[in-house]
Amino acid sequence: MSVITEITLPQLAESQVSATIDRWLKQPGDWVDEYEPICEINTDKVNAEIPSTVAGKLTKILVGTGEDVPVGTAICIIESEGSEQAAEPSPVNEAVIATTVHTNATATGSDTSMRGRYSPAVQTLASQHGISLEHVQGTGLGGRITRKDVLAYVASGAREVRQPEKPIEQSSQQVRTTGIHLSESPRLPKIELDDPYAGGRGETYIDVTPIRNTIARNMRQSVSEIPHAWTMIEVDVTNLVMIRNKFKDEFKKREGVNLTYLAFLIKAVVNAIRDFPIMNSVWAVDKIIVKRDINISLAVGTEDSVMTPVIKNADHKNVAGIAKEIEELAHKTREGKLTLSDMQGGTFTVNNTGSFGSILSYPIINYPQAAILTFESIVKKPVVIDDMIAVRSMANICLSLDHRILDGVICGRFLQRVKENLEAYNLESSIY
Amino acid sequence: MPTMSYIDAIRTAMAEEMERDDNVFVLGEDVGVKGGVFTTTKGLYEQFGEMRALDTPLSESAIAGVAIGAAMYGMRPIAEMQYSDFMFPATNQIISEAAKIRYRSNNDWNCPVVIRAPIGGGVFGGLYHSQCPESVFFGTPGLKIVAPYRPYDAKGLLKAAIRDEDPVLYFENKKSYRLISGEVPEEDYVVEIGKANVLREGDDITVIGYSLPLRFVEQAAEELAEEGISTHILDLRTIQPLDKEAILEAVRRTGKVLIVHEDNKTGGVGAEVAAIIAEELLFELDAPIMRLCGPDVPAMPINPPGEKFFLLNTEKVKAAMKQLADF
Numbered sequence: 097m098s099v100i101t102e103i104t105l106p107q108l109a110e111s112q113v114s115a116t117i118d119r120w121l122k123q124p125g126d127w128v129d130e131y132e133p134i135c136e137i138n139t140d141k142v143n144a145e146i147p148s149t150v151a152g153k154l155t156k157i158l159v160g161t162g163e164d165v166p167v168g169t170a171i172c173i174i175e176s177e178g179s180e181q182a183a184e185p186s187p188v189n190e191a192v193i194a195t196t197v198h199t200n201a202t203a204t205g206s207d208t209s210m211r212g213r214y215s216p217a218v219q220t221l222a223s224q225h226g227i228s229l230e231h232v233q234g235t236g237l238g239g240r241i242t243r244k245d246v247l248a249y250v251a252s253g254a255r256e257v258r259q260p261e262k263p264i265e266q267s268s269q270q271v272r273t274t275g276i277h278l279s280e281s282p283r284l285p286k287i288e289l290d291d292p293y294a295g296g297r298g299e300t301y302i303d304v305t306p307i308r309n310t311i312a313r314n315m316r317q318s319v320s321e322i323p324h325a326w327t328m329i330e331v332d333v334t335n336l337v338m339i340r341n342k343f344k345d346e347f348k349k350r351e352g353v354n355l356t357y358l359a360f361l362i363k364a365v366v367n368a369i370r371d372f373p374i375m376n377s378v379w380a381v382d383k384i385i386v387k388r389d390i391n392i393s394l395a396v397g398t399e400d401s402v403m404t405p406v407i408k409n410a411d412h413k414n415v416a417g418i419a420k421e422i423e424e425l426a427h428k429t430r431e432g433k434l435t436l437s438d439m440q441g442g443t444f445t446v447n448n449t450g451s452f453g454s455i456l457s458y459p460i461i462n463y464p465q466a467a468i469l470t471f472e473s474i475v476k477k478p479v480v481i482d483d484m485i486a487v488r489s490m491a492n493i494c495l496s497l498d499h500r501i502l503d504g505v506i507c508g509r510f511l512q513r514v515k516e517n518l519e520a521y522n523l524e525s526s527i528y
Numbered sequence: 529m530p531t532m533s534y535i536d537a538i539r540t541a542m543a544e545e546m547e548r549d550d551n552v553f554v555l556g557e558d559v560g561v562k563g564g565v566f567t568t569t570k571g572l573y574e575q576f577g578e579m580r581a582l583d584t585p586l587s588e589s590a591i592a593g594v595a596i597g598a599a600m601y602g603m604r605p606i607a608e609m610q611y612s613d614f615m616f617p618a619t620n621q622i623i624s625e626a627a628k629i630r631y632r633s634n635n636d637w638n639c640p641v642v643i644r645a646p647i648g649g650g651v652f653g654g655l656y657h658s659q660c661p662e663s664v665f666f667g668t669p670g671l672k673i674v675a676p677y678r679p680y681d682a683k684g685l686l687k688a689a690i691r692d693e694d695p696v697l698y699f700e701n702k703k704s705y706r707l708i709s710g711e712v713p714e715e716d717y718v719v720e721i722g723k724a725n726v727l728r729e730g731d732d733i734t735v736i737g738y739s740l741p742l743r744f745v746e747q748a749a750e751e752l753a754e755e756g757i758s759t760h761i762l763d764l765r766t767i768q769p770l771d772k773e774a775i776l777e778a779v780r781r782t783g784k785v786l787i788v789h790e791d792n793k794t795g796g797v798g799a800e801v802a803a804i805i806a807e808e809l810l811f812e813l814d815a816p817i818m819r820l821c822g823p824d825v826p827a828m829p830i831n832p833p834g835e836k837f838f839l840l841n842t843e844k845v846k847a848a849m850k851q852l853a854d855f
Contacts, residue, residue: 107652113707217783217814237855243783243814244732 098177101150102170103134105159108144115139116164117171122154128174135171152176210238217243225250225523253335253520307401318463322379325499326458329511333474334489336360336521343527351420355527358394358448359419361471364517365446366390366410372510376443377466379500393442393462394422396429397452403429404462406442415527450474450491459496467497467507469514532712535705537679538568538644541686542606544716546576549604552690555582556591556608556644565610566646566705592618592643596626596695599641604690612645612699613659626695627670642689646702647675648740648790650839653702654830660791660822665697666768666800672721673768675699677742679710681765684719692721701740708743722766724774730758733852734778736801737788738764741840745788748846757853767797772804779805783814786852790840793821815855820848 105115118136122128133145134154152174159171211234214222218241222229225246232249234241304312340355347355369375369390377386390411393404405425407418428434445462450473457470472492479488493514497507532540546552553576554569560583563570573581584591588609595607609615615622622643630638649658665671674689674696676682682700689696701708727742728749735745742763749759762778764770779785785805787798802817820840828838 215814216811220811
């Protein structure tokens with residue numbers, strides 16, 4: 097029976113951590129006696145011969161001449177006869193490690209002994225974010241909820257938010273503070289009266305302005321050509337209200353424009369369109385053209401007309417970028433300074449009907465697009481969550497769709513995605 | 529940037545400071561003609577002469593006492609304790625004289641001395657060549673204590689220590705001398721005393737330590753990253769005064785903290801770090817504060833299995849980090 101022994105590089109001096117093999121004195125196949133030098137090494141401090149720890153035949157050299165290796169590295173293999181010189185592996189202190197590793201291994205089972213033990217960090221985060229910890233999955237030892245579990249739960253947005261801790265402060269927050277046109281005094285409508293009394297009996301005639309004419313033509317074309325269908329969902333925007341209230345003052349200060357709900361909504365819609373590109377299409381009789389660019393037409397009303405300027409490549413913009421563009425386009429619309437290029441290329445329309453107090457609209461599609469979405473007023477309502485009544489900020493989202501292209505299921509899924517996106521906003525969300 | 533071993537970084541710092549300032553000199557056992565038992569002062573005798581690379585008698589109390597006196601008189605001595613184990617005869621000079629002179633003299637006198645001492649085991653050194661004496665001096669007001677891990681910090685902190693107006697204990701790890709190498713700028717720079725350094729960013733667990741064990745921590749962090757565990761590593765660099773802000777910030781990152789050092793657990797630097805965290809960050813902790821340190825036994829054994837048992841290594845550190853991550 098032969099025994100294989102690895103000869104390792106010994107530590108020859110204090111502070112020596114490695115050595116260079118200078119010369120092999122024995123070659124593979126040579127017989128080596130115990131304590132017989134097998135090679136010469138160099139270190140920073142000493143040059144020395146390395147003796148063999150066993151008698152046997154050198155079978156393999158593992159470290160070549162000139163190589164620098166750390167102390168403890170196997171440098172060659174010696175095969176010896178008999179078993180009395182067997183070099184047993186040193187047991188060292190793996191036992192210590194083994195025990196700690198062992199306790200870890202048991203952690204992943206169905207043990208839930210730590211499920212109800214909340215660390216200070218977990219409790220702090222839960223109260224900051226208003227989370228009920230019963231709903232959070234625990235991945236720690238014994239099913240413990242870790243700090244990261246809470247953060248992941250918050251980030252997932254799929255949370256059942258607990259009643260806000262400070263209801264008084266909450267209710268004093270304005271739910272909606274800006275609307276596109278109610279927030280500032282509008283321009284007075286310029287109505288040209290021909291002859292106030294021409295029609296007799298107190299009727300007046302108003303000449304149709306070119307813009308009125310265009311609106312009329314487009315609306316008629318849309319309604320007569322597109323078979324409209326309509327659907328609506330309700331969205332819980334409590335978190336959205338919180339995040340906007342958190343950022344709006346700083347945003348106004350920093351960017352000089354208002355951070356509107358509309359910006360968050362458009363971001364949510366754009367992300368949903370990305371997942372359902374068919375929403376971004378046009379009916380072309382023998383085919384459906386799906387547009388690659390997501391350009392959001394934004395319905396901006398004035399007292400006497402409505403325009404639909406376009407946020408181009410809205411999918412490349414973040415909430416802050418969209419907010420700035422909304423402000424710019426709304427401003428241009430009111431000032432009558434929209435250019436042709438501001439109006440072209442829209443692929444999907446969003447109308448912020450909530451800004452004038454509507455809670456339900458039946459919008460007409462912005463021809464030739466496939467659908468139009470409205471965002472209605474945010475209203476505080478009693479809502480049943482887990483069989484308990486909570487006061488939540490709710491809003492309706494309505495969608496008119498071209499039923500030639502779209503059907504109920506796809507639109508339902510699309511609206512669900514918009515809803516998920518809106519409800520996923522939380523205080524950790526970034527607007528940049 | 530050239531790569532340099534830890535010992536070369538220390539030697540270069542001394543040589544550059546001696547070139548810069550004639551008041552800087554080294555003294556200690558065998559630091560002159562022999563160039564130090566570890567070759568740390570090699571070449572200084574040849575370059576600066578016997579008056580600035582002073583071989584002293586075998587008396588640490590005298591080495592420290594002479595250095596303290598010279599420092600109070602305007603010199604910038606670097607006193608070498610051959611091994612930190614031999615430092616204890618000088619403890620009275622260091623704690624009762626150097627640390628207190630500014631306070632005792634109402635600011636009339638100060639003592640810009642540096643006392644260098646190699647710490648740590650794993651070099652087959654046994655009882656008298658392996659100790660970590662940090663806890664003996666730690667907590668002595670008036671002393672600054674640094675314990676660099678990277679060659680960059682070894683050089684920068686030694687320069688800062690030499691230029692400091694008050695006594696600084698410079699604990700260099702003797703196993704690191706040739707084990708650790710890293711990039712060291714050629715130009716003159718100092719590393720500010722009292723500032724910790726983030727070696728690695730992560731968000732699952734935080735590991736705080738100083739000196740050589742950080743190598744094991746870095747290696748373990750690398751291995752754990754493959755298992756999806758991300759580690760935040762803070763190198764204290766200076767152990768007195770502790771960089772409280774950096775400690776708190778590092779712990780806030782993850783809420784889970786492991787403190788690692790080779791000195792024994794009881795009464796070590798880690799105990800103070802743990803206390804700071806407990807005092808300030810109760811509500812941000814996600815796991816019990818954990819320490820992995822040398823065992824509370826009188827000394828490092830010289831027999832290899834015993835030495836291996838005593839010392840930290842990558843496996844031990846990794847197991848502790850894993851345990852903390854799993855909590």
